[in-house]
Each structure stands twice: as structure tokens, then as C-alpha cells.
Amino acid sequence: MNFKKTLLAASVAALIPFSLPAAELSFSYDGKNYSGNSLPPAIQGQLFELETQVNQQRREIIDQYVLEKYVVDLAKEQDKSAEEVARGLMQVPEPSEEALRQFYDENWQRIQMPFEEVKDQLGMMVRQQQQQKKLDELLAKIKEDKQYSITISGVEAPQFDIKTAGYPTTGTTDAPVVVHEFSDFQCPHCKNAAKEMHEIVEELGAQMQLVFRYMPINPSGISRKIAEGGVCAEQQGKFWEYQDLAFDNQSQLQKDSPLAFAKELGLDEEQFADCFADEKTAALVQASEDEGRELGVSGTPSFFVNGVPFTPENDLMTELKAAIEAASPETAKATESAAKTDEQAASSEEASEDTESNTAEAADTSSNATSDTESEAKAETDTAETTDTETTDEAAASTEPASTATEESSTDE
Numbered sequence: 001m002n003f004k005k006t007l008l009a010a011s012v013a014a015l016i017p018f019s020l021p022a023a024e025l026s027f028s029y030d031g032k033n034y035s036g037n038s039l040p041p042a043i044q045g046q047l048f049e050l051e052t053q054v055n056q057q058r059r060e061i062i063d064q065y066v067l068e069k070y071v072v073d074l075a076k077e078q079d080k081s082a083e084e085v086a087r088g089l090m091q092v093p094e095p096s097e098e099a100l101r102q103f104y105d106e107n108w109q110r111i112q113m114p115f116e117e118v119k120d121q122l123g124m125m126v127r128q129q130q131q132q133k134k135l136d137e138l139l140a141k142i143k144e145d146k147q148y149s150i151t152i153s154g155v156e157a158p159q160f161d162i163k164t165a166g167y168p169t170t171g172t173t174d175a176p177v178v179v180h181e182f183s184d185f186q187c188p189h190c191k192n193a194a195k196e197m198h199e200i201v202e203e204l205g206a207q208m209q210l211v212f213r214y215m216p217i218n219p220s221g222i223s224r225k226i227a228e229g230g231v232c233a234e235q236q237g238k239f240w241e242y243q244d245l246a247f248d249n250q251s252q253l254q255k256d257s258p259l260a261f262a263k264e265l266g267l268d269e270e271q272f273a274d275c276f277a278d279e280k281t282a283a284l285v286q287a288s289e290d291e292g293r294e295l296g297v298s299g300t301p302s303f304f305v306n307g308v309p310f311t312p313e314n315d316l317m318t319e320l321k322a323a324i325e326a327a328s329p330e331t332a333k334a335t336e337s338a339a340k341t342d343e344q345a346a347s348s349e350e351a352s353e354d355t356e357s358n359t360a361e362a363a364d365t366s367s368n369a370t371s372d373t374e375s376e377a378k379a380e381t382d383t384a385e386t387t388d389t390e391t392t393d394e395a396a397a398s399t400e401p402a403s404t405a406t407e408e409s410s411t412d413e
Contacts, residue, residue: 044158045296095126168239171209182215185226191247207328214288229258232275
């Protein structure tokens with residue numbers, strides 16, 4: 001019986017000691033001491049990521065324990081073995097051809113092999129995906145049925161001052177949330193992220209500003225030249241159109257592609273060519289990459305939300321959007337307002353229930369009082385009837401002798 005989400009990660013986590021906060025770490029180099037917030041940003045970011053991963057692994061260890069305990073308890077109730085119950089809970093149907101095709105299409109960028117060659121492996125991956133879904137649903141049920149929750153001390157994220165001036169931006173200037181995106185034009189994940197970031201900016205643009213940062217880490221040298229072309233397109237106010245064109249042609253990029261893109265976008269080609277050949281353009285791209293490496297960026301795309309490194313757990317873009325919304329004061333106010341509305345609704349409901357209860361009590365009291373009054377009235381009526389009957393009987397008794405006497409008197413005469 002094994003429900004572990006990531007068996008290796010959970011096993012390794014058991015061997016990792018509790019990590020020290022960044023403020024308790026220090027080192028010396030070339031006569032200078034580094035500790036706490038004076039640690040290089042790259043180190044602060046990596047320590048934050050490490051501590052976040054350790055906390056995630058701790059959660060997985062506790063989840064594993066709770067899952068096994070739940071299954072054992074369930075097995076006792078059903079008079080079955082724990083293994084039999086576990087198999088029933090995690091059983092999934094054989095994936096259909098349609099499901100395999102869908103998974104293949106969604107993950108083509110990572111697979112890039114003919115469908116028939118990887119079909120068997122796809123079946124295993126889809127089954128694992130289905131089992132993961134069942135596992136998540138089971139944990140959600142346990143949380144509800146058994147009031148299961150975990151408390152782990154949060155990790156304070158480092159915050160950095162990241163340059164914005166001189167780089168392409170979109171969204172709202174002076175917005176409360178600033179997102180820096182470090183991207184490489186030859187990175188497939190960056191291509192996907194760019195498309196989704198367009199949608200996020202369209203939806204949350206009033207609350208955020210997106211800053212594009214050049215991070216040409218692909219060793220081919222092509223992405224560096226594409227980045228330099230981006231600098232020149234930005235000079236003519238067409239960076240975002242240039243970005244889309246470059247990503248759309250990602251598989252055919254060459255070092256001279258920027259000149260063709262300039263022509264296609266209708267830019268001033270002479271101005272673009274001068275910019276493209278200017279050493280200052282290459283220097284700006286290099287400066288962007290250098291700052292990225294100083295910040296600890298080692299892969300693309302990498303994001304910072306208000307200067308804080310963003311580290312997703314599962315779904316990069318979904319979690320990034322949630323982080324942007326959480327960082328926005330507007331969203332915070334809306335959440336607070338919604339909470340107050342819910343609280344007022346709950347209070348109103350309680351008041352209504354109290355009123356109904358009091359009304360019911362009053363009705364009961366009135367009913368009892370009415371019953372008592374009716375009983376008293378009935379008793380008085382019964383008493384009155386009894387008295388009237390007795391009086392009538394007495395009158396009858398006193399009248400009867402007189403009549404007899406009269407009758408006797410008449411007879412005598």
C-alpha cells in the first residue's frame with residue numbers, strides 16, 4: 001500500500017534536517033561578511049526555494065501517514081485487508097485511445113516523438129495522472145470527513161529591487177503589482193508562458209504591470225540575437241508584436257531573423273539595422289542576463305512578483321495568476337468585503353433563526369395560556385352548571401310538599 005505523490009522526494013525529505021532561516025546563515029569571502037539580507041540575492045532565492053521544497057516534502061510525508069491510517073481504519077470497518085481497500089480506492093479504467101491522443105497533443109513539446117512509438121508509455125503516464133486525481137480527491141474527502149489539516153511554519157520569501165527602466169512593459173504604469181518575467185526566445189515553455197501572460201494582462205492589466213527581461217541562456221547564440229532584435233523593436237514601440245512573431249517562428253529562428261521580423265512588422269528597417277549593430281544593444285541584453293543570474297535565475301521562464309521570487313508547486317501559470325491577485329490591494333479589499341458580506345449574512349441568518357425561535361416560543365406560550373384560559377372557563381362553566389342543577393333540584397324539592405298539601409286539602413273538602 002503506497003499512496004506517495006513523489007516516493008523519492010518523500011524518502012529524501014525524511015533524511016533532510018530542518019533548514020535554518022537565511023538570517024542564521026553567514027559566510028565570509030575576500031574580507032567581506034555575508035548574512036541575512038546581505039546574502040547575495042542568488043543565495044537568498046535558492047535557500048527560499050530549498051526551504052519551500054522541504055516544507056512540501058514534509059506535507060507529503062504527513063499526507064502519506066494520514067492516507068495509510070485512513071485506509072487501515074476503513075479496512076477494519078469493511079472487514080477487508082488494507083491492500084484490498086487501497087486497490088479499490090485507487091483503481092482507474094484503462095485509458096482510451098482518445099485520452100492517449102489528448103495527453104500526447106497537450107505534451108507534444110516535451111515528447112516530440114511519433115505517437116505509435118510512445119503509445120505504451122503514454123498509457124502508463126495517463127494512468128498515473130488519473131491515479132493522482134483520485135489521490136487528490138481522496139485527500140479532499142479525508143480533510144472534510146476527518147477534519148484533517150496541516151500546520152507548518154511558513155517560509156519568509158526574500159524581496160529584491162529589480163530594474164524596470166529600459167525594458168519592455170505592458171499593463172498599467174504605477175500598478176500595485178509588478179511582475180518581472182525572465183525569458184528566452186528559444187525556450188518552448190517561454191513561448192507557452194507568453195501566450196498565457198497576454199491573457200492574464202488582459203484580465204488583470206489594471207492591477208499589474210508586466211516587465212519583460214531578456215535571459216538568453218540557450219547556448220546556440222540565436223536567442224541572444226533575437227533578444228537584441230527585441231531591444232530594437234522596443235525602440236519603435238513594437239516589442240510585444242515582435243515577441244509574438246519570434247515565438248510563432250521559434251523552430252525556424254536564425255541569427256538574422258530579427259531583420260526579417262522588422263520588415264514584416266513594418267518598422268523603419270534602417271533604424272532597426274543601426275540599432276541591431278549597435279554595441280549598446282548587446283550590452284543591454286547582457287546586463288539583463290547578468291542581473292538575472294545575480295538574482296538566481298537559472299532557468300526560463302522565471303518570474304518575480306513585486307520583487308519576490310515566484311516558485312510554483314504544480315501549475316506555473318494558474319499559480320502565478322493567483323499570486324498576482326493575492327498581491328493586489330484591490331483583490332484583498334474584494335476578499336475582505338466578501339468576507340464581511342458573508343459574516344453579515346451569517347449574523348442575519350442567526351438573528352432570523354433567533355427571531356423565529358422567539359416567535360415559536362411566544363406562540364407556544366400563547367397557546368398554553370389559551371389552553372389554560374379555556375380550561376378555567378370550562379371549569380367555571382361546569383361549576384355553574386352543577387350549581388344550577390343543585391338549585392333546581394332544591395326548588396323542586398320545596399315545591400313538591402306544597403303541591404301535596406294543596407291536593408290533600410282539596411280532597412278533604
